[in-house]
Amino acid sequence: MVGHAFMGRAHSQAWRSVGPFFGPPLTPVMAALAGRDAGRAAEAARTLGWASSEGDWKQLLRRDDVQIVDICTPGDAHAEIAVAALDAGKHVLCEKPLANSSAEAEEMVAAAERARANGVRSMVGFNYRRVPAVTLARNLVAGGRIGTVRHVRAQYLQDWLTDPEAPFSWRLDRDRAGTGALGDIGAHIIDTAQFITGHALVGVSAVMDTFVRERPAPGGGTAEVTVDDAALFVGRTDGGALASFEATRMATGRKNALRIEVSGSSGALSFDLESMNELWFHDGTEAAETAGFRRIVVTEPVHTYARQWWPPGHMLGYEHTFTHQAADLLTAIADGTDPTPSFADGLRVQRVLDAVAASAASGGWADVEGSQ
Ligand code: SOE
Numbered sequence: 515m516v517g518h519a520f521m522g523r524a525h526s527q528a529w530r531s532v533g534p535f536f537g538p539p540l541t542p543v544m545a546a547l548a549g550r551d552a553g554r555a556a557e558a559a560r561t562l563g564w565a566s567s568e569g570d571w572k573q574l575l576r577r578d579d580v581q582i583v584d585i586c587t588p589g590d591a592h593a594e595i596a597v598a599a600l601d602a603g604k605h606v607l608c609e610k611p612l613a614n615s616s617a618e619a620e621e622m623v624a625a626a627e628r629a630r631a632n633g634v635r636s637m638v639g640f641n642y643r644r645v646p647a648v649t650l651a652r653n654l655v656a657g658g659r660i661g662t663v664r665h666v667r668a669q670y671l672q673d674w675l676t677d678p679e680a681p682f683s684w685r686l687d688r689d690r691a692g693t694g695a696l697g698d699i700g701a702h703i704i705d706t707a708q709f710i711t712g713h714a715l716v717g718v719s720a721v722m723d724t725f726v727r728e729r730p731a732p733g734g735g736t737a738e739v740t741v742d743d744a745a746l747f748v749g750r751t752d753g754g755a756l757a758s759f760e761a762t763r764m765a766t767g768r769k770n771a772l773r774i775e776v777s778g779s780s781g782a783l784s785f786d787l788e789s790m791n792e793l794w795f796h797d798g799t800e801a802a803e804t805a806g807f808r809r810i811v812v813t814e815p816v817h818t819y820a821r822q823w824w825p826p827g828h829m830l831g832y833e834h835t836f837t838h839q840a841a842d843l844l845t846a847i848a849d850g851t852d853p854t855p856s857f858a859d860g861l862r863v864q865r866v867l868d869a870v871a872a873s874a875a876s877g878g879w880a881d882v883e884g885s886q
Pocket residue numbers: 520672698699
């Protein structure tokens with residue numbers, strides 16, 4: 515694994531738990547953790563359960579005991595590490611968004627295709643696909659239970675930047691993060707919407723803004739915020755649906771509210787990550803007298819991923835999504851199949867991000883490249 519901050523900790527938990535809960539042959543050996551500062555990487559390796567550490571990620575590629583490289587760095591390092599790892603014959607899991615630009619993402623897709631010819635697999639980490647209720651939503655749509663999808667209403671609402679004194683970090687720096695709320699959390703709702711509906715966005719019209727342009731720098735003084743605090747857009751899908759999206763880290767009082775509601779010709783679904791074990795389902799074919807949204811508690815053994823954990827009715831949390839992601843990647847590697855979401859899926863999200871940024875800059879409609 516490369517990186518050991520928030521995502522590195524979340525992924526470490528996944529690698530530690532996937533074997534015990536999902537069983538062999540899915541038992542990874544946590545061989546090595548790499549970080550730019552050798553001392554900090556060594557300490558993180560001890561804390562997070564890695565057998566060894568490296569002060570330079572390139573060392574991982576020279577090691578025979580490393581078969582998978584898990585990239586948990588800020589976005590500006592994704593492309594270089596992923597391309598080098600794939601070319602060295604290592605399977606790659608890369609955190610979202612796949613890259614900081616479509617050009618980088620295209621290089622990563624090309625490297626993934628080269629590597630695939632040698633049986634080397636790659637996957638981008640859109641972990642919310644692995645919430646059992648989100649998987650159920652997708653299965654219900656695919657099974658025709660809501661009919662033709664006409665509307666998608668998606669929001670990802672956080673509030674950790676509401677306070678103007680909240681400190682500057684790499685997530686607020688365009689050179690490191692690419693974009694702000696758009697790529698950080700907007701990418702999640704784009705992927706989740708496309709995953710649930712099975713349809714891609716083909717064009718968008720967007721507005722974006724940065725409400726607080728300077729923040730306290732960790733080392734003293736202030737630093738300029740060079741990314742968006744919020745991105746809102748509407749769009750059309752290749753299935754003919756109209757969609758709306760709101761990604762903001764300034765939604766006062768909302769903590770991690772990834773919400774998605776899908777309206778179809780004969781039913782509807784609604785999900786909120788803040789109540790992530792529930793899916794609301796309206797079956798429009800039921801008698802009008804009793805029809806209405808009803809709450810499904812998605813904790814039964816029949817629900818994807820739930821059986822591996824606790825007896826029916828016992829809840830899962832944020833961290834489990836990363837374990838499911840690890841299990842799906844390891845299963846694909848063991849079976850010799852392509853895991854999803856692929857780097858090509860990551861590139862498609864990247865192109866939507868580009869279209870949103872282009873539309874916000876021009877004030878007009880922007881087509882998503884490659885979707886026409
Ligand atoms: C921070 O905004 C963040 O951690 C994102 O980077 C994650 O991808 C999301 O899952 C939660 O919020």
